[in-house]
Amino acid sequence: MSNLFTVRPYRFVPSLLTLALCLAWLLPGLIGHEPWKGDEAETMGLIHSVLSGMPVAVPTLAGEPWLSVPPLYSIIGAGFAQVLAPWLPAHDAARLAGGFFVLLALLFAGFAGRELYGSEHGRLAALVLIGSVGLWVRAHEAIPQTILLAGVAMVGYGAALSVRRAYVGGAVVGTGLGLSFMSVGVAETLALALALLALPVFSPHWRQWNTAKAAGLTVLFMAPWLLIWPWALWQSSPGLLIDWWHSQVQERFIFWSPHAQSWTGYYFKFLPWFAWPAWPLALWTMWHARREQLTTTGIVLPLAMWLSLTVVLGFTVDPSPDDGLPILIPLAWLAAGSTFTLRRGAANALYWFAMMTFGVVAITAWVYWSAFDLGIPAALSAHLHKLQPGYQGEFHPFPVVMAILYCIAWVLLLLRMQRSPQRPLIAWAAGMALTWGLAASLFERPMDERMGYESVMKSMQPHLPSRSCVASLGVNAGARAMLDYYLGVQTLRMEDTHAPTCPMLLVEENGGQEALPQREGWRVIWHGNRPGNRTERYILYKKIKSRQHG
Incomplete structure (x- = not known):
């Protein structure tokens, strides 16, 4: 009995250390600052629309439908904001929602590492993830890609688990695919589905009756995620569903986009810094397994997911590091597999x-x-x-x-x-x-x-009308979202309408020129910019009333 109580507690020390490192990396920066320029400002605009009573089936930013992403993060972020409203502002609460999904991603990435390589490798997969340079900032922002990370990790864990526990594994895979679809959209979900279809082709471990049972559970658990929201959007506005599908397929993939470019291999080029130190460790795992172990689950599953995500996302328009975040998950599994074989x-x-x-x-x-x-x-x-x-x-x-x-x-x-x-x-x-x-x-x-946008918005506030409308020209989506969030002002974009009845016009100028551009029939009543940003400037014009001649 003495051995039982003296030895067993030390078995938990590595796991506790891993948990402490994950929390020390994740928690700072989740609260205490304003929504930042870019995707976080746009996401906060979507969440503010849900909190303001807009229909959750139609993602809305500053009064206009915003169909670039499904509404799952907006709904969950609004839920966090409502629950934590007595203690935190809405943007901090929404950022905690992102932290929650990053924690889920680390958890399921660890589960998959244990399933693929053994009990010692679960925490190592989580350590590789928090050590990845590309995740350093994005894991601490309120963006829908955090849900995508959790979905990808669940898909990998469920696929690995389905070899020995078909029903549980299939359910986890279906839920992960559903989360991926409802976080960002079609391309990432398609890439994951293609990776799953490749598993039985390249490894005998997925060529068994368990695989068929797991596939049935996958479809069953995935179907609600893929059907309920599109159906609700169709009920709200059939045209919006068509527009959403067009933005997800015709405009996003280079095959059909009018702004198409040839495949550039972008997601191979940015890996050296984005996925450091995962990629050299992953290469070592592949090299070590080159002779006899290339068909094992620990090689085939992460390699299939990484290749599928990299290639499919490479055929999308305007690739970016943000879109490449899910690539880090399978690389972390491969890197974890190298730990005990590294020289x-x-x-x-x-x-x-x-x-x-x-x-x-x-x-x-x-x-x-x-x-x-x-x-x-x-x-x-x-x-x-x-x-x-x-x-x-x-x-x-x-x-x-x-x-x-x-x-x-x-x-x-x-x-x-x-x-x-x-x-x-x-x-x-x-x-x-x-x-x-x-x-x-x-x-x-x-x-x-x-x-942040708070200072520039508060500086503009005294010059805005209390009731009449405000038109905007060239103002980025994040700024319009923050104008709605801080001041409750939703501009009418002149890109869509001339807004002839609006007495005020807000213009965003980029380039850093010092002279204020003049507009015929308008006079400048305010101008400002975010502190430290010299190239992005906002100018508020007021329409000059024409004199009546008798």
């Missing part, structure tokens, strides 16, 4: 590279914080304040204490870590957690001023 020299090289890299990053972060908030060194401080004029640096004890604690925890972890095959991945993941902890604590204020 000692390579493992030590990664370990020391992690220590030196993040040591330099930490020192640099403190120097830049001192320049930003304390004015020391003076030359660097002057340079930074030229880049972001108007920023008032001041000392805030709480974020500084948090940053110090992150540094202390990182050093203690490195000092106490024993040499083992897992040590390089733990060191790299801890370094990424340290880097994000420092960024979120020391630089959240200047980043908030640079990337």
